[in-house]
Amino acid sequence: MRPRLPAALLVSALSLATLSVAVESEARPPRRNQKTRIAQAGGGTSKGASVSALVLKAREMFDDQRYEESIQTLSGALVRPGSTNAERIEIYKLLAFNYITLGKNDEADSAARAIFVLDENFALPKTESPRFREFFDKSKKGWEDEGKPGKEAGSTAVVTDKPITIKHAPPAAQVSPGTVIKLEGSVDDPDVRVTKVELYFRSGAKGKFQQKTLAFAMGSFRGEIPAASVVPPLVEYYVQAVDKGGLPVGLRGDSEAPLRIAVPEESSLMWYEHPGFWVPVGLAVTAGVVLGAVFGTMSGTTESTVRVSVRE
Template sequence: MKRLTRLTFVALMMAASGTAVMSVPSVAVAQDTESKLEGMLKQATEDYDVLMIGDAKNKLQNAIGLAQSEGISSPVVAELYVMLAIVEFAEGRDEAKAKERFVSALGHDYDVSIPPHYKNPSLEKAMAQARQQVPEPKDDSGSEQGQGNAQAGSGKFEHTPPATAKAGEPLELEAFVPADMPVYRVFVLHRRFGENEFEKLEMKPTGTTRFAVEIPAEQVRTSQIEYYIEAVDRAGNVIGQAGTQTSPMNTTVLGSSDDQKVVDGQGKGKGQGGGGGTEEPEVPADASGHKVYVMVTGGSGLGFLPGGNPTAHPERAVSGGLAPAFGHGMLDAGYMITDNAHLGMYFRWQFSPPQDFSRIPAESKGGNSFLDTKDECFGLGMPGDCLLGFKYRWFFKDISRFRMYSSTGAGIGRVRHWLRLKESYYLEDGQTPAPQCEGKDRVEDPVVGDFCYVRDTVRPGWAHFGVGAGAMWPVHENVELAADGYLIVLVPETGINFDLNLGLNFRF
């Protein structure tokens, strides 16, 4: 009997020792991740302090994504959310978004606070609202610990949006429903960036008080996912919600989606299956399914001329300076290679204000004069000048319903810069008004003599290259407001011109 007791004791000690040894690696890994998160937080804070807001935001989002993938909930994670709220508020001045980040922070550590040197009235207000939304935990043993993005034990319908998601992978959402709430069904309504309509998915119960759903991998393909959650009773009445249709929650999508990964059946949401079939689904050019864009804009330009000869008065020389390039219209159409890369062709027609050429002296009507070139829109019979070229756009910034891009391009054509030239008011006899000054104001000048102003142009070109930038604001699934700036250099007749264009961008 004693021998049996000793054997039992030895066995228990060995099992306990084995368990302790097995737990050491997992503890070490968790500590290593915590240290990495602290380092990423420090780097992001340093970036923010030197106004590198974009870099700081990326580091914080990557750190939060790492914490979520490792299942870590700690004060460091709470500090990451607080710092992300500070950075995003500096970027967009959005109090509602800051409050969402603070709600997430409080879910990891209720005692977290805004660092004193980053405090301002708006952030403090958002933190106060977040504390009203997240109840203070009573004790560690008397409340259910939250998992994933559900806030458990709060006594009301709760959901905390994940800060980030990985492009091309399913996005899992969870909601906590109190046991005493008569919930019949729970739905999540989501959309990708640039879309107007929400798609509805039903959340399924994963426990007595939890509901969950996965947004399919192929839907996680833009810079941001917007959504809201509604819980309804048997009569269809909404009795709990997180976010609204007009003020949805959002999750930033990191990276670019891997189209082949989706084709091969990996990274798909529940219920879609890996398959293994040979049929490959068509992958749209951009995340909204659009493949072609057509931009129609109008604007005006301002240029710099290093010199040159006026078109109607080629014997005259022009000194360097600024010169306007009056109104124009532009048609730009092309293909969306990816979400970010667009390649297209543009046609710019510059209007030609009316000008009387009948009184231009005969000696100015030779080759290359204004009369010979006033219809120089590629022989199309349109008065004015035209540009034709290719342009590549790279969309580098998506902020909710706002997109920014840079562009570069090249092509052929001319830009018409308008000048005012001084013309002697009288002919050589000093008494007879010059034909070009008829009907114009006479300007008296004791030094150069009386003169009038006549209108002329300088037309640099035929080749050009340029760089630019712009922004777009969606107003419909297929329509965006567009603002575009484009700086071009023209050769061999040199000139520089900057166009500012406003109009509409259509996507199909």
């Protein structure tokens, strides 16, 4: 007599197989017509935008009341090599205007003093805002009262600071959406001018960069880009070192040429990286185990004898 297949085990196996197909269908993302943009980790050097072009762009941002973006653009122009004294004076002037407008008086004073180091006779024209002219006059008086710091003692020569180098590389060429990106690096600062290291980051390639202060000690820094900002198609960021006056003195990347890390959509992941592959595989394995147990039970069964006693 052939034994019957245990109904409960068979139903369980078939249910798991059906669920595997359903879950795989749900896990598979819809196909997209457009191609996913992939950005390679890199950036950090701008070959196109000149210092004068950056200053002009920053001026337009200031006129449009986009003060933070103007400061970010000017910071990149300030540390770019090859700028003339006239360009640097214009950069410091616009930085001071932005800082005064935002109420950041310490940073504005540092920017104004940097101008006087380059040109002691500098003065804003009378057509300029009285608010700006009064601030510059006050900064110049304070600078002179302190002995004109930044100038060689008893001379008109400008103190030459050694260049600052930020050593850092993106930790990966690409990451999955929602990943916390951990960053670290070091600062080569021969004159010990750096007091703080800042991170600027944004999702995508447009808009204002968000800013956060990195942990900095013994010439090394570390921090992270939060998971909420890591969304397709990419993350852009740069690292900035500032001095005690709050002015930028070193950059790795900048707002015009940031470092980039690609954040591809899930549909662009390899088949073995996608969670939709492993869910049905796991269910299929489970179903196979159940079916194996079922048929193993069938092959191993023998006929049994049932005794019935009838008593009157």
